Amino acid sequence: MLSHITIVLVGTTHPGNIGAVARAMKNMQMTNLRLVAPKIFPSADATSRASGADDILSRATVCDTLREAIADCQVVFGASARSRTISWPELTPRECVTEIFEKHAGEKIAIVFGREHSGLTNEELDMCRYLLHIPCNPAFSSLNLAAAVQVVCYELFVAAGSAQRKAIGDRGETPLATAEQMESFYDHLYQTLIDIDFTQADKSQSIMRRLRRIYNRIELDTKEVDILRGILRMSQGHKKSQKQSS
Amino acid sequence: MLSHITIVLVGTTHPGNIGAVARAMKNMQMTNLRLVAPKIFPSADATSRASGADDILSRATVCDTLREAIADCQVVFGASARSRTISWPELTPRECVTEIFEKHAGEKIAIVFGREHSGLTNEELDMCRYLLHIPCNPAFSSLNLAAAVQVVCYELFVAAGSAQRKAIGDRGETPLATAEQMESFYDHLYQTLIDIDFTQADKSQSIMRRLRRIYNRIELDTKEVDILRGILRMSQGHKKSQKQSS
8 A cells, every 4th residue: 555655765874863864664564664865875874774685675766866766656755854045835644645545546646754853954854845844842842853754654654544445546646646656757948947037047047946846836747748848848949049040 | 941851761771862852852842851860871872863963962861769859849750551450540631731730831841751661650650740651552552761751752842832733734924816816817717618619608617606616726926827827828828828829
């Protein structure tokens, strides 16, 4: 029931935390772990804290970038401890599992957790469709990494138990775009905005974040991405024609 | 909301786990910790793993027996990893918090967690009104002590209603675009698609339907409509420049 869900840890400093995460995952029947640029891995500390969940560690994939780690995933959740200045769809773990089992059944899911001290960067959160926030004491809100993963995996396990009793409906539609397809779309959109002089390369960060917020909400399918990229190509084409004719 | 609930740890071997429990509790706004015959306490390991929750540790009461630790409590839950031969009311954490807030509101509650390797003895469980069992992988069911406390305190915190949950798509102050603003946007989009030669006037019905389907899903706010129309204007601008220059 949970084999389509991947836990991604970004830039973990302490290998013991990676081991504790593996244990928390296995306790809740989760198996897929991906590590983005861990400081130390593999490590005896990780194996020791895994307390028998070393099969999760030995199967874990190590990637250089978050983009690579989530490339094949269709829905990406990013754990966030703090409120952001730009508002973004933010879900509790319980809302998150409802999304996964009711709205995104059968799709490949990634749940991304950031560094122990600083979490995920804004650029990394930009790649996530939803922010995931664990309700907690506002005066003492930093959960241990493995504790945060434990809470989320526990909610997934409980929800999977209830979901097994429900028939899963097929969306009956074109599959959702993967994270990699969306990133390529954003690259293309960014280039187009520069080509049509809507923005300049060094001034586009806040507008791109704003546009990601818009398009992440839509949950584009693969055909729709093709259509939008077709429109971008035509917009760019005019720029080229214009330059050639001037 | 949670000040009437006490976490009791029985016979904890590793002081680091006591610290991690304190952190998990404080994350969820729980403050009352009692320790029954801990092997080592106080300890630098405990303080280190508490990561700032040392106020919980310094206020923690140390008792010789479970009986003493739960003396003033009216309802006692005992965490249990394994099924018992003797049948006993066994609750999940979610059922447990429902009991606490609906059936036992205002009563003093204790939630008791046993030793890292062997849990609570049958004699200790006899002092509990309910068994508390965290749903988990039957093939790998031993949660780390602090992870188990984290899950239970998280359920308590969520149930206590302290969680400041945000609705999906909560976007702050900017109002959603009106139907009229959306129709103007679609008119503008339609004209732009013709201007950039993406489509022709008489062939655009199906593509416009497709695009409406995309943008209706987003629930754009008024600022976002302004941004998208700004992009459309720039795309059109190139068409005009191109025509003038040719």
